[in-house]
Amino acid sequence: MTDAAARGLWITLEGGDGAGKTTQAGLLESWLRERGREVVRTREPGGTEVGTLIRDIVLHHRGDVAPRAEALLYAADRAHHVATLVRPALARGQVVVQDRYLDSSVAYQGAGRVLDAAEVRELSLWATEGALPDLTVLLDLDPAAARARLDAADKPFDRLEAEREEFHVRVREAFRALADAEPQRFLVLDASRPAADLAAAVRERVTALL
Template sequence: MMLPKGMFLSLDGLDGSGKSTQCRLLAEYLKSIGISVVSCQDPGSTEIGRDLRRIVLHHKGDLSRSCEANLFMAARAQMLTEIILPALDRGETVISDRYLLATMAYQGHGSGLDIPGLRQATLFAAGGLIPDLSFVLDISVATARGRLGANPDRLESRPHEYHERVRQGFLIEASRDTDRIVVVSAEASTEEVHTAVLSAFKTWRALHELA
């Protein structure tokens, strides 16, 4: 794969961490300084992604762990082809609400799928493309669940212990690549989290402009 021209950023974390809000705020900031931004949701930004999202999050029957993981990866592969790569090739910045870290945390550490095998599969489905900079919004399970609505989906409905494994999974994955993955506490206010995200982004950008 040829190297893309634009920046690729992702934000991840537990449901209830505020990642979607932070994606929007980061996009607004980048646009305010003249950077063209394409925002996407993983899964859900393509027609196929929306169909697969409905199955994974709202299917009434059982889904095997591997089926669930493969549905997420299929949606991501389509989003990569339809949205991410074309935008990067145009020199635009892409901000993804979830990406590879979500699969590793939820289906790997949370559901217990083989971590090395899953890592290889996620990279294959993504064509080897990883974000230039990723944020993990870290938050306690209790706080995150307290922010969720009254009608949780399949994943949100799983027990506390599952979400604790997912949270630890995000932190473990972040610790493997500290130059590229920044952990930000999401326990603070929306404005404070946004300030921390912007600070980390500006530091990263300055370092890479000097490189």
């Protein structure tokens, strides 16, 4: 998926919990709509009806979920999401703005759960027939700062947010390694910067792709 002009544009936002992905996705969506672009805003898991059911299991199930089962559930959501929502939207020439994609599985299930990161990535690539975004924005934030933001939000933590700091340190390191490996796809931003500054940096990169 590389011919953005012919079939739309696919942008994903990645980073640890509390990094500000939802905020930046909303700002980007508004900016694109102001410029007359049709935008599909979505997320993983939970971007479809099937995904909502899977999201409840992987993030809110009170019992344990085996790490490999968790990885497979995310891949199942991803397969359905890309086939039924993302690809059709891109074919219509729309811009897809998506909160999380396969990089999250590599970071959270691969590094966080200490599975084989390459196998987790290959699982998602198989599930989606090799689909990769045109741009992935990585909002990089120290896990301690991210936890402070989550604490300030004063809402219950999901299963991943509730993990120990060392889990989130591994996740952050994995995200940064992914960005280093694919600099042409990633835009890495310091998520401690003001939201307006981050939004401007994202808009600059997206403008070059439109």
